[in-house]
Amino acid sequence: MTLSVDLETCSHPLLAQLVALRDEGVRMEQALETELAAVSPEFHASARNFLHYLAIRQHDIRPLQRDLAALGLSSLGVLESHVMASLNAVTARLEDIRGQDETEKPEPPVDFVTGLGLLQSHADLLLGTPNDGREVRIMVTLPSEAAQDRELIRALIHSGMEVARINCAHDDAEAWKTMARHVREEAFAQGKTCRVQIDLAGPKSRTGKLRALGHMLKIKPERDFRGQVLREGLLWVTPATHPVSYAASGLKPAGANESVACLLFAGEGLDTLGEGDALELRDARGRLRSARVLRVNAHGCLLGFDSVALIEDSAELRSTHKHKPHLRGTLAGAPEVQEELRLCMDDTLVLTRAELPGQAAEVDAAGRVLEPARLHCSLEAAFVDARAGQAVWLDDGRIGARIERMNAETIELRITYAAPEGSRLKAEKGINFPDTYFHVPALTEKDVQDLEAMHAHCDLVAFSFVREPADVALLQSHLARLQANHLGIVLKIENRQAFENLPRLLLAGMRSPQLGVMVARGDLAVELGFERLSEVQEEIIWLCEAAHVPVIWATQILENMAKSGAPSRPEVTDAAMSIRAECVMLNKGPHIVSALDFLIRVLARMEGHYSKRMATLRKLSIAGSVKGV
Missing domain, CATH: 3.20.20.60 (Phosphoenolpyruvate-binding domains)
Known part of the structure; x- marks a missing residue:
């Protein structure tokens, strides 16, 4: 069956629509002449193109795009960087189809080459x-x-x-x-x-500190599935009188993690240690834990533990060699351990303006809440601009809530979204008020x-x-x-x-x-x-x-790999799609160098396929699997 298309009949309404869109772009540019005059010379042509694009995107042109594609013409699907040039080109082609003389057209600020070049x-x-x-x-x-x-x-x-x-x-x-x-x-x-x-x-709109329970550092070795130690847990011990970080010590033992925990030593004998010396301490559970000296220099020593050690401040570190110079002293500098705040659906959380340590809810023997959980919110404007009924999200959206009531000092939240077993909330986590307009x-x-x-x-x-x-x-x-x-x-x-x-x-x-x-x-x-x-x-x-x-594409790009050393499948796909931007941001993590190397390899492969949203047809190796074409 043969279908005939009356191109002249089809093109007439399309031509009118294109001219109308083009004229709207010109009118928007004229209406914002004052704003254009303030733009830096480097962006003047770009700003004009941007206004033309805004004029078009105020309309739904999908029917127009389908009709243009049916005629074998550009559907304007990738016109962003050269709007007026695209409209002029398609308009000229339709005029040619109708056999009419080409009409005068607005001078575009950029063309197909200079737009991308800018x-x-x-x-x-x-x-x-x-x-x-x-x-x-x-x-x-x-x-x-x-x-x-x-x-x-x-x-x-x-x-x-x-x-x-x-x-x-x-x-x-x-x-x-x-x-x-x-x-x-x-x-x-x-x-x-x-x-x-x-x-x-x-x-800043973040949660404040929670009530401190003490100071403790956990050192944990890496084990295989049989429980055998693959890599000892590492601890850098440096004198409290003149501390030097492990990174600045000049010691980099083979196979060590990129970041090593550090504690300060106050006592005597640290400068007498040698590689292989045995030390011991009693951890927070009262268990005796042994360590050996892996590396040592004038700045301190790197210890290896083959068992989990929970080290509190003031833990005593001592040598076990009877025939070597004696080491004895205490450790300090362990991170603060804060109370855990766990929130469930329908729980109440009170955000406080006063910068007081947060605490979990107090309950009686029957589980009835005597005092709801409380936590400081660092954004003072929230206590002025937020209103009852507005949504609040905590910790990157892991916990959702709605404002029940508030005053100048507190905001009472009702938890509306949390994990079935409850969601943990820690200090220094983000608080978002998506419905609130802040006057700050x-x-x-x-x-x-x-x-x-x-x-x-x-x-x-x-x-x-x-x-x-x-x-x-x-x-x-x-x-x-x-x-x-x-x-x-x-x-x-x-x-x-x-x-x-x-x-x-x-x-x-x-x-x-x-x-x-x-x-x-x-x-x-x-x-x-x-x-x-x-x-x-x-x-x-x-x-x-x-x-x-x-554009800089940011947040959680290869985050799992930067933290653990191995990417998840979804984040590999996400990283590949970042080819759409001019720059990709990786966040920090102990395996950040490996994540950077991996991202570069992913982008190198994708750049052969995409330039922004336009597919570029490079040679496909699998296309050669079918012969005779």
């Missing part, structure tokens, strides 16, 4: 040129140890880190400056470039101080808790005051207001010569709902591509 050049300027011919850059969050462990930074840069991220929510300015200096020096030594990004902490500056006094301390030591400033254009203008004004306008700005999209205001945030950000967007997927999932995360991250990528603004 996105690439903006990414290179902000994030640096990728190493090893890759298209996607890799950012790595530096742990606190990076201030002492220069070898870690050397390994990360050698493996392919292009941006080092310093989180200003932890450590202090001296540690951050040391990290930045190590990055600069190691990159120079290896003949590579590596940007330094600081993340301003913003207004996005830049805190601490953020301003951190910016003043670090602006001369970084290349990019990541802006947490940004919600509206005024927030962006505030950061830009501080950068201008510090004569640091050249620094790149990265807008962290991590709450509902930021996502809903993203077009306006991008226009405000384009007043700076360097701009990027970080998709903070963890907080976004909590704020907008996990079921919306995939949709939301796609929309952010589309908008940023239209604005020629590079």
